[in-house]
Structures are given as C-alpha cells and as structure tokens.
Amino acid sequence: EVQLVESGGDLVQPGGSLRLSCAASGFAFSTYSMNWVRQAPGKGLEWVSYISTGSSTIYYADSVKGRFTISRDNAKNSLSLQMNSLRAEDSGVYYCARGIQGSDYWGQGTLVTVSS
Amino acid sequence: DIQMTQSPSTLSASVGDRVTITCRASQSISTWLAWYQQKPGKAPKVLIHKASTLESGVPSRFSGSGSGTEFTLTISSLQPDDFATYYCQQYNGDSRTFGQGTKVEIK
Numbered sequence: 001e002v003q004l005v006e007s008g009g010d011l012v013q014p015g016g017s018l019r020l021s022c023a024a025s026g027f028a029f030s031t032y033s034m035n036w037v038r039q040a041p042g043k044g045l046e047w048v049s050y051i052s053t054g055s056s057t058i059y060y061a062d063s064v065k066g067r068f069t070i071s072r073d074n075a076k077n078s079l080s081l082q083m084n085s086l087r088a089e090d091s092g093v094y095y096c097a098r099g100i101q102g103s104d105y106w107g108q109g110t111l112v113t114v115s116s
Numbered sequence: 117d118i119q120m121t122q123s124p125s126t127l128s129a130s131v132g133d134r135v136t137i138t139c140r141a142s143q144s145i146s147t148w149l150a151w152y153q154q155k156p157g158k159a160p161k162v163l164i165h166k167a168s169t170l171e172s173g174v175p176s177r178f179s180g181s182g183s184g185t186e187f188t189l190t191i192s193s194l195q196p197d198d199f200a201t202y203y204c205q206q207y208n209g210d211s212r213t214f215g216q217g218t219k220v221e222i223k
Contacts, residue, residue, distance in 0.1 A: 044201075
C-alpha cells in the first residue's frame with residue numbers, strides 16, 4: 001500500500017525556521033517525482049515545490065523562492081522541505097504528493113502555524 | 117508564473133444535473149492539466165490528468181477536455197458523492213499552479 005506520511009509541522013514565530021519531512025513507503029520512491037503543496041485554513045490549494053527523481057530538477061513557487069529548499073533522500077525514501085524566514089502567510093497544512101502528471105497519492109498533511 | 121482561473125467559484129446543482137467547470141490558463145499549457153476533487157478535511161484526489169485521461173477507478177461520469185488555454189471538467193450526472201471542491205492544476209514548465217477552486221453545492 002502506498003503511504004506518504006508528513007511530519008514536522010509546528011507553531012513557529014515569524015522569521016523562524018522549520019523542516020518538514022515526508023516518509024514514503026509501498027512504492028519505488030526513487031522513480032517518482034515529488035511535490036509539496038500547501039493549503040491555508042479555509043483556502044485553496046497552493047503548489048509550493050517540485051523535485052525530480054534524481055534531484056536534478058527543482059522548481060519553487062515565487063512565493064517561497066529563496067526561503068524554502070526541497071530535497072530528497074532516495075536511500076531513505078524521504079522527502080524534506082526546509083522552510084526559513086517564515087511568514088504568517090506560510091501557515092497552513094502542508095502535503096507531500098507523488099507524481100509529475102497529476103499527483104496520484106497524497107499524505108494526510110502536517111500543520112504549520114506561523115504566529116507570535 | 118502561469119496563472120489558472122477557474123469559473124464559477126461556486127456552483128449550485130441538483131443530483132442528476134450535468135455540471136461543467138472551466139479552467140483558463142494565462143498562456144498555453146498544451147494538455148498539461150490535471151483535475152482534482154477535494155472534500156473537507158481530506159487530501160485532494162486526482163480525477164484526470166493530461167487534460168482528458170481519466171484516472172483508474174474514477175467514475176466515467178467525469179470527463180475532461182481542452183488544450184492550450186481553455187479546459188473543462190464535466191460531470192455528466194451529478195451524484196451525492198460529487199458535492200465537493202474541484203481544482204485544476206497545470207504542470208507545464210517550471211511551475212505547477214492550481215486554480216482557485218470551484219465548490220459544487222447542493223441546490
């Protein structure tokens with residue numbers, strides 16, 4: 001069974017940092033591109049970042065460019081998102097999602113709250 | 117970044133109705149478009165990719181069409197389980213933008 005399990009969400013002050021992780025199981029992680037997608041409370045979906053299978057291609061939304069860093073460890077079947085200089089507008093549920101042509105599997109999400 | 121505009125934002129319909137949601141891209145994305153369904157408190161579920169390819173297990177009442185900058189998601193006969201919010205997402209080039217969503221409500 002395909003599983004994606006996010007962790008690392010927390011309450012953090014503006015300007016702070018947080019590292020999210022996504023543990024993958026039940027499929028050949030190294031053969032799938034991965035994404036982070038977030039959703040502010042009561043709002044729509046916002047794509048955050050994409051990483052290719054071998055990490056050679058990485059994309060970011062303009063809203064997080066220069067502040068967030070996506071990475072993956074194929075040996076450990078894990079995906080990460082390092083978030084620095086956090087702002088209130090970065091608050092929301094963060095999902096990791098598998099795939100390049102429409103994400104077919106998503107985790108349950110981890111909640112990030114940026115507030116003083 | 118490519119902008120995606122969905123319409124309408126909210127749609128009120130009855131069981132059995134034919135429903136159409138439109139998604140427009142700010143520039144051509146060929147057919148690099150997916151549609152998702154999301155219910156409250158749940159992760160999104162992909163319905164269609166490459167504009168018109170139905171995902172395995174998705175009922176055939178769902179269909180997608182379009183290319184370039186204009187796309188549609190059609191539900192041929194709305195069922196009770198279909199009341200949800202729908203999103204389009206483009207995956208052309210170096211971004212993966214979502215539309216703002218269309219909430220399908222019970223009339």
